[in-house]
Amino acid sequence: MSAIDTLFDRIEASMPDFKARPQQIQMSHFIHQTMQKPAQKRVAVVEAPTGVGKTLAYLTGTIQTALQQNKTLVISTATVNLQQQLIQKDLPNFSATLEHPIRFVQVKGRRRYLCPSKLTQFIQTPEQQSLELDIDEKYQQALHLAHGKQLLADWDDDKWDGDRDSRSDRIDADLWQHMSTDSEGCAAKSCSFYVRCPYYRLRKEMIAAQVVVANHDLVLSDADLGGGLVLPNPEEVLFVFDEAHNLPRKALEHAAKALNFIQLYQTTETADSVLKKIPSALAFRQHDFAYMLSDLRRDLPAVISHLQTIETILQSDGLVHDVLEKRISEPRIFWDSPIVNALILPCQGLLQRANSIYKHYSVLAKWIKEGLEKTLLSNKVGEALLPQVGTVQNIFGYLIDFMGLFLEPDEDNRPPNVRWLSLETFAKQQTLVINAGPMTAAYFLDRSLWSRAYGVVLTSATLRGMGLFQRFRLDSGLYRFDESHFLALASPFDYQEQATLNLPQMTFQPNTQQKEWQQEVVKQLIKTISLEEATLVLFTSRNVMEAVYRACPTTITALTMVQGESLSPKNMVLRHIKQIEAGKGSIIFGLDRFAEGVDLPGNLCTHVIITKLPFPVFTRPIEQAKQEWIIKKGGEPFIALSLPAVSVKLIQACGRLLRKETDKGRITILDKRLLTKAYGKQLLAHLPNYRLEQS
Numbered sequence: 001m002s003a004i005d006t007l008f009d010r011i012e013a014s015m016p017d018f019k020a021r022p023q024q025i026q027m028s029h030f031i032h033q034t035m036q037k038p039a040q041k042r043v044a045v046v047e048a049p050t051g052v053g054k055t056l057a058y059l060t061g062t063i064q065t066a067l068q069q070n071k072t073l074v075i076s077t078a079t080v081n082l083q084q085q086l087i088q089k090d091l092p093n094f095s096a097t098l099e100h101p102i103r104f105v106q107v108k109g110r111r112r113y114l115c116p117s118k119l120t121q122f123i124q125t126p127e128q129q130s131l132e133l134d135i136d137e138k139y140q141q142a143l144h145l146a147h148g149k150q151l152l153a154d155w156d157d158d159k160w161d162g163d164r165d166s167r168s169d170r171i172d173a174d175l176w177q178h179m180s181t182d183s184e185g186c187a188a189k190s191c192s193f194y195v196r197c198p199y200y201r202l203r204k205e206m207i208a209a210q211v212v213v214a215n216h217d218l219v220l221s222d223a224d225l226g227g228g229l230v231l232p233n234p235e236e237v238l239f240v241f242d243e244a245h246n247l248p249r250k251a252l253e254h255a256a257k258a259l260n261f262i263q264l265y266q267t268t269e270t271a272d273s274v275l276k277k278i279p280s281a282l283a284f285r286q287h288d289f290a291y292m293l294s295d296l297r298r299d300l301p302a303v304i305s306h307l308q309t310i311e312t313i314l315q316s317d318g319l320v321h322d323v324l325e326k327r328i329s330e331p332r333i334f335w336d337s338p339i340v341n342a343l344i345l346p347c348q349g350l351l352q353r354a355n356s357i358y359k360h361y362s363v364l365a366k367w368i369k370e371g372l373e374k375t376l377l378s379n380k381v382g383e384a385l386l387p388q389v390g391t392v393q394n395i396f397g398y399l400i401d402f403m404g405l406f407l408e409p410d411e412d413n414r415p416p417n418v419r420w421l422s423l424e425t426f427a428k429q430q431t432l433v434i435n436a437g438p439m440t441a442a443y444f445l446d447r448s449l450w451s452r453a454y455g456v457v458l459t460s461a462t463l464r465g466m467g468l469f470q471r472f473r474l475d476s477g478l479y480r481f482d483e484s485h486f487l488a489l490a491s492p493f494d495y496q497e498q499a500t501l502n503l504p505q506m507t508f509q510p511n512t513q514q515k516e517w518q519q520e521v522v523k524q525l526i527k528t529i530s531l532e533e534a535t536l537v538l539f540t541s542r543n544v545m546e547a548v549y550r551a552c553p554t555t556i557t558a559l560t561m562v563q564g565e566s567l568s569p570k571n572m573v574l575r576h577i578k579q580i581e582a583g584k585g586s587i588i589f590g591l592d593r594f595a596e597g598v599d600l601p602g603n604l605c606t607h608v609i610i611t612k613l614p615f616p617v618f619t620r621p622i623e624q625a626k627q628e629w630i631i632k633k634g635g636e637p638f639i640a641l642s643l644p645a646v647s648v649k650l651i652q653a654c655g656r657l658l659r660k661e662t663d664k665g666r667i668t669i670l671d672k673r674l675l676t677k678a679y680g681k682q683l684l685a686h687l688p689n690y691r692l693e694q695s
Helices: 003-014 022-034 054-068 080-097 116-124 135-156 173-177 198-208 216-224 244-255 261-281 290-315 318-324 338-373 379-406 442-450 470-475 514-528 542-551 569-581 592-596 621-632 637-654 678-685
Strands: 043-047 072-077 104-106 211-215 237-241 257-260 418-426 429-437 455-460 486-488 499-503 534-538 560-562 586-590 607-610 665-669 691-694
Touching (some): 003 054, 003 080, 022 455, 022 486, 054 072, 054 080, 054 237, 072 080, 072 216, 080 104, 116 135, 135 173, 211 216, 216 442, 244 442, 244 455, 257 418, 261 290, 261 338, 261 379, 261 429, 290 318, 290 429, 318 418, 379 429, 418 621, 470 637, 542 560, 542 586, 560 569, 569 586, 586 592, 607 637, 637 678
Parallel strands (some): 043 455, 043 486, 072 211, 072 237, 104 211, 237 455, 499 691, 534 586, 534 607, 560 586, 607 665
Antiparallel strands (some): 418 429
């Protein structure tokens, strides 16, 4: 008997209601065997449909390797719900079945935790009451100060652990900025609050833990900064990415960078303000920094000058005026265009200054930390200066990364970087922002994770589009891994017995005859909805959803909750459950949020109505660039991008119906293209084998 089978025997013995499914055991063995491969080959990609029990499968498949090789098992998810389920239920239950229980901890980014030093400084030296502040702003400052004092008192009295997410009251984002820090602004062991610091208490727990639960954003942020800042170095980690279908999109968000004018002007002011305090604060280093002060007194004004030049160039362009007047949103700018050509020289000058400032402020941060360690600098001065120096370091480091993307020339043989303009709100002001990002996150993921990690498991209920892993494989940078690294499990559900797929005869098409189709949708809802059951109606457009709701009779609307009205999606679900448990009918009208992440087992959802095929709308600059690149390479964006994406979304939407092997119900799709278009028949062929009914 294998070690995996022994583990499942132990689990079955300790959990009377649990019986391992064949697919679960298959997944576990596949992961375990992949983790025995040589370095840089330990990557397992598993599509595990709902009902397989993938959490226990990946835990049993990875835990022995992680423990034997002394690696940290990091489980990364996309949603808070799954993290809580892992920490509160799955991991305690799993640990209890092991011969030697494991230690596990949930980890979030440093910015999610209170920095007692920073909050103390804010309370003791609140920002000067500027004459420019109006009465409302002064009132807001007073509220922040009072709330800050209460929060510090709660933490000091052990009534709060310093984790932002464990507070029931809302903490204003501006106040939280004064209460949290990052690695550059942290004095670590030299801080007077180090022993009780919420973040460092968590770090101690993490170092002692064998399993760490994180989220995709934290893992990607850590990887973007080189790894090892919050989590252990990737080489010491066996990663499991649950809900991995979200990973390519999240990675693209992390890989893109932006030049924000207001932020850079403010940071340059902060840098200048710090510079005035350095000679007295770092008097013990006075022989070392004369040349630095000279450089910085030249570099900081030069940054302002370069930014002003860039703004002048932008303001002379008609496209920028359209953005500022909100006539267009997120227009792309191209490498060989006049506007980019005009920006290259001042951007190169700005990059040169940014490199110098980043280098010098990194040294200043090192010296402040050294001064605190050797008590050459008072805690009060050092802990006040360090976050400011850290901010300068961070923002100029980020600017260097932006310039690396913006100034990289396009080449014919590889996907070019994408550049675009946007209008953002920053510090309560509207500002023009220049954005740059790679067209794909594949290189970023491969370089920072797949090539470095001890081992990787990527799993989700939906990773294939049109029955193939191809789109996920390309978007995730997994092109060097052959089919032996990929596994698509069969579902444990008996779809023919458990669910019917109803395709009513529709006269109109949603894309070409929208008004008539909407009216037809209302008629079909009246005809197909049973007022006694739990129904989920999914839309791809808020406007259509609201128009259909307004046109429905009161018999339906009286039972219906609409996403985006008074209740949050979470509270909509709670009210829906309450209605069903009280023996009444309940209807939810929802968008994407309900098509993917909602779990309503048993009689909480017995009818899913999909009003329209969920084709993605590619309007964002990176998405448009991808389509152009596919055309340039002789491909068809509809086949390469749209069809795999709609296939995944349709399977996810249908997947809201059956959550357990005992569930039963029906799916209705009100889009005739499934029957009249060639691609519709392909989409149908890749849906689970539901019992098909046409009316």
